[in-house]
Amino acid sequence: MGYLGSIHAKIYAGMPDVELVGVADTDADTADEIGAQFQCAGHTDPYALIDRVDAVSIAVPTSVHREVALPYIEAGKHVLLEKPIAPTVAEAQVIVDHADRAGVALLIGHLERFNAGIMALADRVSQPRFIEVHRLGTFVERATDVDVVTDLMIHDIDIVLFLVNAELTYVSAVGSPVLTDHVDIANARLEFDNNAVANVTASRVSSRKFRRIRIFGADSYQALNYIDQQIEVVRKTAPQPGQRFPGLETETIQVPPRPPLDAELDHFVRVARDGTRPLVDGHDGLKALRVAEQVKAKIEACVT
Numbered sequence: 001m002g003y004l005g006s007i008h009a010k011i012y013a014g015m016p017d018v019e020l021v022g023v024a025d026t027d028a029d030t031a032d033e034i035g036a037q038f039q040c041a042g043h044t045d046p047y048a049l050i051d052r053v054d055a056v057s058i059a060v061p062t063s064v065h066r067e068v069a070l071p072y073i074e075a076g077k078h079v080l081l082e083k084p085i086a087p088t089v090a091e092a093q094v095i096v097d098h099a100d101r102a103g104v105a106l107l108i109g110h111l112e113r114f115n116a117g118i119m120a121l122a123d124r125v126s127q128p129r130f131i132e133v134h135r136l137g138t139f140v141e142r143a144t145d146v147d148v149v150t151d152l153m154i155h156d157i158d159i160v161l162f163l164v165n166a167e168l169t170y171v172s173a174v175g176s177p178v179l180t181d182h183v184d185i186a187n188a189r190l191e192f193d194n195n196a197v198a199n200v201t202a203s204r205v206s207s208r209k210f211r212r213i214r215i216f217g218a219d220s221y222q223a224l225n226y227i228d229q230q231i232e233v234v235r236k237t238a239p240q241p242g243q244r245f246p247g248l249e250t251e252t253i254q255v256p257p258r259p260p261l262d263a264e265l266d267h268f269v270r271v272a273r274d275g276t277r278p279l280v281d282g283h284d285g286l287k288a289l290r291v292a293e294q295v296k297a298k299i300e301a302c303v304t
Helices: 002-014 028-037 064-073 088-102 114-125 148-164 260-274 282-303
Strands: 021-024 041-042 054-056 078-082 106-109 130-135 168-176 187-192 197-203 210-216 221-225 228-237 247-254
Touching: 002 021, 002 028, 002 054, 002 260, 021 028, 021 228, 028 041, 054 064, 064 078, 064 088, 078 114, 088 106, 088 282, 106 260, 106 282, 114 148, 114 210, 114 221, 114 228, 130 148, 148 168, 148 187, 148 197, 148 210, 148 282, 168 282, 187 282
Parallel strands: 021 041, 054 078, 078 106, 130 197
Antiparallel strands: 130 210, 168 187, 187 197, 210 221, 221 228, 228 247
């Protein structure tokens, strides 16, 4: 369960139409503490809840995603599985295939898809030509057992694939370790068959936090600051009398904020109840992982 799992438990416990029947953690003290805090059973066996639940959040190390998720999927339970979907494309494919055969909802926890700003931006964007994303953060001793592509960049890979909605044709990437034995800063260029291009940068060794996406279309530019949920729109206007070139007008849109995890879990509950397609299903998670693997392969080729 860990830290993120405890937050899931807190949110579920506060939902009026959801019964949190139990939590599981390999550490007995943690399981008991979280269970007592939210008035539910605490277990050390991750499978103890299979016969008691309709849906489950799985927030365990990526290396054991398949091991923990498959028994729930095969039992017909709806699953929210944290990102990335699996440590390898092969394992991810197994999870997706099982979910498809079982007919259960499989939501992958690409949390930024539930960012209110991204959701508003997606409604406004059509046929992007160029996307530039920067996700920079200060160093913390979390997820340092994996590289920055798996840890951070995969969020933006998923968002780019969602916004462009075209076939990827070319990937180039560079990256380098800085403080850990894994790549800590990386840049990737993604090219698509509709001629759209995305430039994605991720760092976990920056001096300050900076998260921004900019999208250029035929006659407009839109930018989102992930942190303050503010969208800046710049549009081309008709030339004024006596002017040779078109002008530009700027609009600032303040998006009503909502914690992304609250939105994600609310969506998961509705998906599990109504049988609707998850916003980020297993196939989306697999697609993002495939691209992340290509990015990492390009980086490794440059390093060697």
